[in-house]
Amino acid sequence: MPKRIDREAKRVEIGRAAMQVFRDKGFYRTKMADIAQAAGIGKGTVYEYFRDKAHILRVEFDRYFDAFRLGAMETLGRAEAPGAKLVALVDFALSHVEEWRAHCSVYMDYFSVARTDTKEETFTLEEIYSDMRDLLTGLIREGQACGDVHPEFDSESTADLLLSMYDGVVMRDIFVGHLGGTSRMREEAMKLIRNGMIAAGRRTDETGAREGGP
Amino acid sequence: MPKRIDREAKRVEIGRAAMQVFRDKGFYRTKMADIAQAAGIGKGTVYEYFRDKAHILRVEFDRYFDAFRLGAMETLGRAEAPGAKLVALVDFALSHVEEWRAHCSVYMDYFSVARTDTKEETFTLEEIYSDMRDLLTGLIREGQACGDVHPEFDSESTADLLLSMYDGVVMRDIFVGHLGGTSRMREEAMKLIRNGMIAAGRRTDETGAREGGP
Amino acid sequence: MPKRIDREAKRVEIGRAAMQVFRDKGFYRTKMADIAQAAGIGKGTVYEYFRDKAHILRVEFDRYFDAFRLGAMETLGRAEAPGAKLVALVDFALSHVEEWRAHCSVYMDYFSVARTDTKEETFTLEEIYSDMRDLLTGLIREGQACGDVHPEFDSESTADLLLSMYDGVVMRDIFVGHLGGTSRMREEAMKLIRNGMIAAGRRTDETGAREGGP
Amino acid sequence: MPKRIDREAKRVEIGRAAMQVFRDKGFYRTKMADIAQAAGIGKGTVYEYFRDKAHILRVEFDRYFDAFRLGAMETLGRAEAPGAKLVALVDFALSHVEEWRAHCSVYMDYFSVARTDTKEETFTLEEIYSDMRDLLTGLIREGQACGDVHPEFDSESTADLLLSMYDGVVMRDIFVGHLGGTSRMREEAMKLIRNGMIAAGRRTDETGAREGGP
DNA sequence: CATGAATGAGAATTCATTCAT
């Protein structure tokens, strides 16, 4: 039992070290030796914990996506109306980016590896995008049904757009790189969505009232 | 009397073939031999036209960014008011994605290579982002000054957000992959921005009136 | 608990094998694969011990020159008079050629590589030539001052000439190739130098008296 | 007929240009393109005049050795006694180095190529060395027979030694590189040989009397 | 378990040589 825990702790430690290196040099330019060195262990030892280089990425992003899923569910549970849920979800997603900055910097590489991997390993990517897309589409439809969301928006395309915004913010972080940028972008995004999509008079959510009635 | 060849045309041709392969297999998994084969030429010939693999990417994306810059300038020239310019610019940017789909699919790899390149080659990336950011920031400020744009938006962060949306849409294309998605996302994005950022009563531009109101 | 290996011993072993191949095929025609095969190891393993092909040469000739330097110093320590030192030094140098035949055969390639190397690695060549030239020049001058050496010789040019003789003997070995040639050339060289440079009556040294006479 | 001459002139011109580049970069690092550029012609044109890269070397050194042979014969023709012939020959050989400096710098590469060439082309090298060795051996023997040359020298080994001196002086030039060095080395070499090998009282030759005696 | 020495498949790149114009 303690063994288990030690092993798992070490795996996490190696994963963290690897992500750090991926972030600095990019996945493809990172050598297993770099990872081993960063983790302070021998080259062969990495293979005791991960099948191969791509596996590290996979495991790390499984953690990332699991946290995302969990947070998203919690967020949805806390809000009542569809419009509020929608806004809260977007807000959560962008805040998630801030919390997982280390992973975001490597996101593109994960994308690239997931997309071009030849072994047919399962990468969570397509699945979670599909899930989130369905979720958003449903929320928009419900929101429109109850008058929270402007009816002029096409639910599917708008869901795609929101996902794209999320992706874009993730990428942005890689470039601009200075802390705080994401947080402020998130605020603007929230304004944009509230103003642009949510019907006036419904723009209140638990994140904080933005517009108050008459 | 030697063989006369339009080197520039051939270069473009090889570049096109390379982009095709990059799109299919990803930049890092693409071998120079693949490119040569796709272009129907010998392996060594590729090196007659490009210094190395990354150079192909660089040249192709220079073309991409040049076209972007040109189109953006033209777009700005056609609109009058800052708000209209802003909307038109976003509209153009998203339409550019549609036109240059082949490049967008490889965008992430360009990102990755540009970011991690060890030789100190010049990649246009940072420069154009910086330029566009300044441009957008300026437009938002002007728009706010003349009442076109809601004053609650922070110009810099909002510029970043719009750039992120652009990046996100570019990426999206890689995943969803089916044509038309981008076009419909663009429409939703325009609605969102008009509704959310542009003051009511100013939401008309040459792209088409959306809300008139007396 | 990992595999323990005497890295230095293995390095020497690979170096030896490489020199053998260089000798047979010449440096430029030798492939890393040849060296690996000759050393009975894998291609990649060579790179664990040497940066590249030229590095092998460098390391091997560092050993050669170190031995030369050491031997030269010892030789000088054993002789008393300048003339005797001079003669003993030339004698040692030529005997060194015999001992290091394997290296001499590759000497020209070392020359060539050292001279044209593009990376700015340090090759010992210029340094040791410069050192030896100074040493010889000094000895000749001292010898002339004390009457051991004929005064008509210009010390610097004669030092150059003696170095050239050394180089020539090194090269010769490559061509003639049969053992023993060098040894006999050395004898003739000693006669020539004793007769030609050393004043009669001083032609005795510890290497063996040649002319005594009252 | 004029065609012939033009062709030959151009061939010489290309050869000269090639030697210049070989001298600067070394034979192996020189590309055919470098040679073409240095000669101011197209890459393919070089092949109109030379079979391949090694062929340029071969042709150029044929010219070098032809000149050597011719000069040696003339030199021998001018001297009378064996001792004088010997001295004159060595003197000529070293002066030849001075005259053909451009070739000497490339001598080692010629050596190397000649030694390791896989196609079984004829390189003059072994032949001329063998010829010169025989010639020198003969002269020494004759000189000893008539009392010109000290009897203690072994004719063959001494011939080898003299050849080695020649080789060494050729090499030296590559390193030291400053003009004049060779000329002064030659003077010292002549002193050494006259004093060391030639019997007193016979040390006069057409190059100039050195020792008269009372 | 941990390790790092060994490996060889694989990719980039070079460049002598050919040959259509």
Next chain:
DNA sequence: GATGAATGAATTCTCATTCAT
């Protein structure tokens, strides 16, 4: 003849992965 575009054989070098200790 002259040329330089095209080529692919040849070589270097890298690095993920294995495995004996």
